[in-house]
Amino acid sequence: MLKPLLLILVCLALLGLSVRLFYRGLRQSGTDRVLGRLTEGQPELVVEKSSWAGLERAFLRAGLGRPTERIGLWLALWAFGIVFGFALGSWIGALALLLLPPLAVRLYVSWCYQRRLKRMIEQLPQLLDHAVRSLKSGRTLADAVMGAIDTAEQPLKDAMGRVQRNVQLGVSLPDAASDLAELYEKDELRLFALGLKVNHRYGGNASELLDNLIKMIREREQASRQLSAMTGETRVTAWVLGSLPVGLAGYFLLTNPHYLLAMWNDHSGQIMLATAFSLQVVGSLALWRMLRSV
Template structure:
């Protein structure tokens, strides 16, 4: 086998593997357990909204997913394996990003990475194509996940205060629909935007739970679903909703305090993971700037390529394990 082809396959494969490992470690999945999701789904199925007709939903999605470029839209409809899941991820960002626009962004990243690797560093075709595909698939996916996670965390940061605002409105004698309007006016973003959407849904005839379940599609944590379940149970069984929501707000605030305490206690391990994972790349870059001929020997020799691939694999595995060790479910 040609040395250049072998080099491209080894480096491309190692880069893909390390990228996937680091992406899983840093981005990860939802921190909720499967049993929690299943219980919430079972409880919510009895109180969830009745969805619109399939024809209306599909028509709206075709219009929303269009990017304006016919070729891109055609490829998206044929090649995207799970459009509903991707659409849900895009909605969590709070921005009106269609699937077509997201796919176009992926193609732009692929082209940019290929041009940089090919014409700036002079790598071969196989390596540049592999790196371009990895960058085009992973970087937009990570960016969307980061934006969605940042928005959800910002929402949950002020969520107990929003519940207390709802409690004060109920204790003042306001119906829950008017209390939700108050949250939409006085709460910080993005809570205000989401509750304004609930208020608008109530005005057009939807129920409170139905509007809140629509928000729950974009706000995943069970803390928000606890609010919907509490309202649903109170409507069926009766009771003092203000006291129930006040207790919920207090519980959510204590949970957040525990999470922050755990984050502070595990900060040393996370910092070690960042330092250990980034130090080899920093040293490689500094040595390349100081003496590129010295580094080129490692790249030109096939044995050096094997060593780079093994090093990347071990670094990625170690960083992934360290990040998983400092993740706790509360």
């Protein structure tokens, strides 16, 4: 009975993932459509992607370097851990060491990416302000942006170094900024790239454009902080509700391990534990979606 339940859970998870991908494809952002119209008729650079392109991209965005240099060693350690877990805890230990390390790495990379991206957006107005002052002193837009990158602080300087390298290789500044925006998938960077592209094609007052972008970024940052302060109680409540069942299960394992183990060895107990785990996953996903909507 347990195996069909696990198979049903896997099918439901795959169904939810497919619906999410379909919904995400339908909601293509207006910025992408505008950029597509602006780049009509221009040659596109075709980049050959490796089988580990997604992993490299995630680590690059998080500022953790290239993981493929030691991927063989990490995979070997992971396989050894699975075998070790099977030797200690049968298939339960093997399943735990099969799922927990990738989940932990995914959460750590996502946390590093969000923290780095937040710091970059906080530093972006200073970079744009330096570029505006350079423009008013008589420099061109490309020279002003390149000079502002040299004076930027980490991690923004390291990220914008990608723009510098592309420009030095012959890529136009708007295309290099678009490449950076698509890598980090942030609206502020996309608006910066879009402004450069529009100015490059149609001309206009670049300093006024950057001033408006600085004002917009600071207003969004202020609104984000106000929203975070107003929804702090809601987020804490969600974390408590999500972690309370896991904490109770851990407490039972520490104080009375035979209680849950006896349930696991019984057929009806296995159904109850599988149902409880499914409800916990569904509840955590629901709380996560609620937090994203506030």
